[in-house]
Amino acid sequence: MGREYVAPEVQFHILVGKEEGRNVHAAVIDEIVADLGQCETDLWETVFELVERMKSGRFIIRDARELSVPFHCKFYICDSRLIWHGSSNYSFKGLSLSAEQVSMSRDPRQICMFTNWYDDVAQNARDLLAELIKKLEDWLNLATPFDVYLKALFILNNLVDSPVSMGAYTPIYYQKGVIARALRQANEYGGALIVAATAINEATQIRQLLVDISSQEE
Incomplete structure (x- = not known):
């Protein structure tokens, strides 16, 4: 004052x-x-x-x-x-x-x-x-x-950019979070189940991205 x-x-x-x-x-x-x-x-x-x-x-x-x-x-x-x-x-x-x-x-x-x-x-x-x-x-x-929130999102959703197959799209931020979590669970527990309220085409896209990443890691 x-x-x-x-x-x-x-x-x-x-x-x-x-x-x-x-x-x-x-x-x-x-x-x-x-x-x-x-x-x-x-x-x-x-x-x-x-x-x-x-x-x-x-x-x-x-x-x-x-x-x-x-x-x-x-x-x-x-x-x-x-x-x-x-x-x-x-x-x-x-x-x-x-x-x-x-x-x-x-x-x-x-x-x-x-x-x-x-x-x-x-x-x-x-x-x-x-x-x-x-x-x-x-x-x-x-x-x-807000900066802490963004940093937490970046750390939790830190997904290495990988080439995608023909017809697939680069994942957006919330898809990266789903994919990164699924990969962590797969590595830790040997498998992962994704439950997401989303459209069929988006679910298919996430599945294709997971397949692309898994095949690249192999």
């Missing part, structure tokens, strides 16, 4: 708080990966841009296990002139759907206090970038479900 409003040179610095305790590292990495797996929106370009920001030092995320504050909230330091804090999550639901409580401040003293505190805690926080970048790059390299 925020991509179109954030200039390329803007930096993101994130501290993950103490609520998760010792499990904060696993929670951050695992929850991000889980969210990507459940998301119905195409986020490939967004995640790619995020990884590029991480690699160039424009996105930093740290685990601040020693985080200790007298209040429980999320706070967002926008720059030296603006800060907002409250219960709002920086997410699609938090920004657009949920009824969240947020207070904004332009008080220089308050902004300075939050900024100084943030910088002090960040110095001893644990960097999460290395593992997160690896997880996100693995996600970016995943094939789409």
Whole structure:
């Protein structure tokens, strides 16, 4: 949601708080990966841009296990002139759907206090970038479900192209699957039975192709 409003040179610095305790590292990495797996929106370009920001030092995320504050909230330091804090999550639901409580401040003293505190805690926080970048790059390299489907069809129906006899036709993709399976079963069990709801001429064509291939193998 925020991509179109954030200039390329803007930096993101994130501290993950103490609520998760010792499990904060696993929670951050695992929850991000889980969210990507459940998301119905195409986020490939967004995640790619995020990884590029991480690699160039424009996105930093740290685990601040020693985080200790007298209040429980999320706070967002926008720059030296603006800060907002409250219960709002920086997410699609938090920004657009949920009824969240947020207070904004332009008080220089308050902004300075939050900024100084943030910088002090960040110095001893644990960097999460290395593992997160690896997880996100693995996600970016995943094939789409349709590509997986096509690859599975190719592997299962991989039939070596062979010359066909006079009057026969080169098999089309679904015929290749039937023929390849029949040949595997014949080699493994000594025979195969094809049951297919198809026209007589197509069944005859499949039979002729099997005969041609078998005779060539012999």
